[in-house]
Amino acid sequence: MKKIVALLIAVAVLCSVSVPAFAAYKDEYKLDIVPSLTTAWGMGAQYFADLVKERSGGKINIKVYPGSQLTTGKQTNAFLLVRNGTIDFAVQSSINYSPQLVELNLFALPFFIANQPDRYAALDAVKAGKAGEMVIKAIEDKGVKFLAFGENGFRELTNSKKAIRTPDDLTGMKIRVVGSPLFLDTFRALGANPVNMNWSDTMAAIQQGVVDGQENPISTFYPVKMHDYHKFMTDWHYVVDPTLYVVNPAVWASFSAEDQKMIQEAAVEAGKYMIALARIGLDDGTAQKYLESIGKVPEITDWYGTLKSVGMDVAILTPEEMKAFADKTAPVLEAWKSKVGDELVKAAEADMASVVKK
Numbered sequence: 001m002k003k004i005v006a007l008l009i010a011v012a013v014l015c016s017v018s019v020p021a022f023a024a025y026k027d028e029y030k031l032d033i034v035p036s037l038t039t040a041w042g043m044g045a046q047y048f049a050d051l052v053k054e055r056s057g058g059k060i061n062i063k064v065y066p067g068s069q070l071t072t073g074k075q076t077n078a079f080l081l082v083r084n085g086t087i088d089f090a091v092q093s094s095i096n097y098s099p100q101l102v103e104l105n106l107f108a109l110p111f112f113i114a115n116q117p118d119r120y121a122a123l124d125a126v127k128a129g130k131a132g133e134m135v136i137k138a139i140e141d142k143g144v145k146f147l148a149f150g151e152n153g154f155r156e157l158t159n160s161k162k163a164i165r166t167p168d169d170l171t172g173m174k175i176r177v178v179g180s181p182l183f184l185d186t187f188r189a190l191g192a193n194p195v196n197m198n199w200s201d202t203m204a205a206i207q208q209g210v211v212d213g214q215e216n217p218i219s220t221f222y223p224v225k226m227h228d229y230h231k232f233m234t235d236w237h238y239v240v241d242p243t244l245y246v247v248n249p250a251v252w253a254s255f256s257a258e259d260q261k262m263i264q265e266a267a268v269e270a271g272k273y274m275i276a277l278a279r280i281g282l283d284d285g286t287a288q289k290y291l292e293s294i295g296k297v298p299e300i301t302d303w304y305g306t307l308k309s310v311g312m313d314v315a316i317l318t319p320e321e322m323k324a325f326a327d328k329t330a331p332v333l334e335a336w337k338s339k340v341g342d343e344l345v346k347a348a349e350a351d352m353a354s355v356v357k358k
Helices: 002-023 040-055 075-083 102-108 119-128 130-141 181-189 199-207 249-253 257-279 286-293 303-309 319-340 342-353
Strands: 029-032 062-065 089-093 145-159 174-177 193-196 213-217 232-235 240-247 313-316
Touching: 029 040, 029 075, 040 062, 040 089, 040 145, 040 240, 040 257, 075 089, 102 119, 102 130, 102 181, 102 240, 102 319, 102 342, 119 130, 119 145, 119 240, 119 342, 130 145, 130 342, 145 257, 174 181, 174 199, 181 193, 181 319, 240 249, 240 257, 257 286, 303 313, 319 342
Parallel strands: 029 062, 029 089, 174 193, 174 213, 232 313
Antiparallel strands: 089 240, 145 213, 145 232, 145 240
16 A cells, blocks of 8 residues: 555656646747748648647647738748747748848849759758858857748749840839848849838739739749739749748747757758749659659649649740849849858858759
8 A cells, every 4th residue: 555655646746747847838839921821831831830730749739820920011020029939930031031130141142043053953052051051050140940941932023014034124113022132232233123012012012003023932923813913924033032940949948859859850841841842843853753752742733834824924034034134133143242241152152063063
């Protein structure tokens, strides 16, 4: 009897020690994204939340808030809100964090990565190489825990006026851009009139004709029905938009080491899924094979064909046409290299050179 009592006391003591650790976890963790859940970005974020819930046995529940709800539409404030703990997790664009982290403008240098022989191989080399390490360090030095890279995609141009195949075609055209000085400089160099606008206001502005055009990854156009308002698309992939899976450091510290490992692995896996969604039908077939291997091939696998089928005029630029845009924005590229950081840019150039086939 004494042994049974002693055992019950020991169990009670163990429970009293263990319960507070679990009780420290929130009922819900908020995760911030800009677009809808139907985009590659949104699907990648939701996949992360689903993996974490499943692998934690329902202990860690992450809710995805689309449409910049957590930033009240001010997407470029997202980094600050994750850092101060207003937002727990985020899957955010490198562009939206660039006002606070100038190093992230590396990916938005005009035609810097797009001009590589294989732009996807070049981007992967940058993320996995020394430049990627420097970017991650910059993020964490500013007070946010980095988990993994995802991808929104290379950014293309749509408009309601005419086919854009030369820089002169953009003269005077009002183009919506995110609130980044680099984007403003790039479009001004092309002779356009860039209009700084949050995504939450953009579709209304497009519908009302306040702006003539906008730029975003091709995988976002069909889900938001861009074809209803913009007939013309220019495939120029002038900059790329990696997404960043991140978490507030205090929230991260509240998880056990075992759960931290699980969350990190889930972020990496969700990032791979998002990257494949952003690239399907655009790369050498690698994205489709990966999605087939995990049983998650999306309904649309041919973005060019889909957009053409709903009436869009898709202009796929030749290398010569691309060069004309690159030449026009070359002064912007050179001016921003030093702002981004000469050491970081050189590291990225070396990373990209390492994957060029000879």
